[in-house]
Amino acid sequence: MKILRALSAMPVTALVVLALAGCADTQASLQEARTKVAATLPAPYFEDLVTESVAIEGDRLVLLIRSPKGSAARTREAPGFDTLKESEQIALRELCTQPAIMPLTDTDAVLVRRFVDRHDAVFFDVELPARACATPPTDAPAQP
Known part of the structure; x- marks a missing residue:
């Protein structure tokens, strides 16, 4: 009976170890990506927008x-706000094509762009699981 309990606990233990290893790999990859991206900032984004910093949140x-x-506040109420957010999504x-980001595609990392105003009020966030970088978007044109 003790042998059966020990054997049945092994797969659970193995899953926990694998899950923790995945978290560690994700965190290490995130740290490396953050360091590489931070070295290029601040950088112009579009018109008067500036990519100011990069951080890790989970x-x-x-x-x-x-x-x-x-x-x-005014932008969120403006006509066309949803279209703007969709275009940013x-x-x-x-980001998937940036060398600093590419190693994240094999992790559980999520890529986020957070748009803020001069008072740190958030316009919106857009996010994409890094694993999605490995697959073309559903609306991508077919390659001949």
């Missing part, structure tokens, strides 16, 4: 993009 690599002139895939 399993998320968060790039902070600041608008020095915009107002998050699509543009997030551009």
Whole structure:
């Protein structure tokens, strides 16, 4: 009976060890990516927007993009806000091509762009699991 209990506990133990190893790999990869991306910042993003910093929040690599002139509250109420957010969600895939980000595609990391105004009010976040970088978007044109 003791042998059966010991054998039945082994798969659970193995799963826990594998899960913890995956977390460690994700965190190590996130740290490496954060260091590499941070070395390139601040950097222009689009028009007056600036990618200001990068941080790790759990399993998320968060790039902070600041608008020095915009107002998050007014922008969220403006017509076309949803379209703007959708376009940024699509543009997030551009991160997948950055050499610092590529090692994250085999981890549980999530890529995030957080847009804030000059007072740190959040316009919105867009996010993409890094594993999704390995698959083309569903709306990608077919290759001939």
